[in-house]
Amino acid sequence: MDAPLIIVGAGHAGGRAALTLREEGYSGRLILIGDEPHVPYERPPLSKGLLQGSQDLAGCSLCDSTRLAELGIEHLAGNAVSRLAPLQHRLQLADGQWLPYHG
Ligand SMILES: Cc1cc2nc3c(=O)[nH]c(=O)nc-3n(C[C@H](O)[C@H](O)[C@H](O)COP(=O)(O)OP(=O)(O)OC[C@H]3O[C@@H](n4cnc5c(N)ncnc54)[C@H](O)[C@@H]3O)c2cc1C
Structure with missing residues (x-):
């Protein structure tokens, strides 16, 4: 099986990149x-709508976890990447697990 494409950082940019890959037809493991x-969310509302109470956290999210699963986007939440081994196309999570990535 081909190594997955891995996006590190599930913020606005990372989340949008994952969703766009699917929208644009990328069908490999992601x-x-x-x-x-959390699922990827936009930060600007944190100091605006969320503080004012006109928006909740779900309303700041790019999508919910069900949608990520439907799109086949494996979201490893609460996982920091602690090390990259670019020559080997591998990365290590804070828990010590190594994952290969598409190079
Ligand atoms: C309170 C607040 C209000 C803002 N308001 C505005 C605004 O009004 N207008 C505007 O233009 N911009 C605003 N910004 C800035 C805007 O939110 C950022 O420019 C935007 O979030 C950048 O998105 P990003 O995905 O590049 O980075 P981030 O949102 O920083 O996302 C990066 C993600 O990667 C994760 N990460 C980092 N290192 C690792 C690692 N080693 N392993 C795993 N995960 C990792 C981080 O935890 C984070 O979730 C605001 C920011 C904040 C905090």
Whole structure:
């Protein structure tokens, strides 16, 4: 099986990149790794709508976990990438696990 394409950082940019890959037809295995426990969300509302109470956290999210699963985007939440081995196309998670990635 081909190594997955891995996006490190499940913020706005990482989340949008994963969704766009699917929208544009990428069908390979796709993993989105983020050290936060949440699905990707937009930060600007944190200091605006969320503070004012006109928006909730779900409303800041790019999508929910069900949608990520439907799209076949494996979201490893609460996982930090601690090391890259670019010559070997591998990365290591904070828990010690190594993952190969598409190079
Ligand atoms: C309160 C607030 C209000 C803002 N308001 C505005 C605004 O009004 N207008 C505007 O233009 N911009 C605003 N910004 C800035 C805007 O949110 C950022 O420019 C934007 O979030 C950048 O997106 P990003 O995905 O590149 O980075 P980030 O949002 O920083 O996402 C990066 C993600 O990667 C994760 N990560 C980092 N290292 C690792 C690792 N080693 N392993 C796993 N995961 C990792 C981080 O935890 C994070 O979730 C605001 C930011 C904040 C905090």
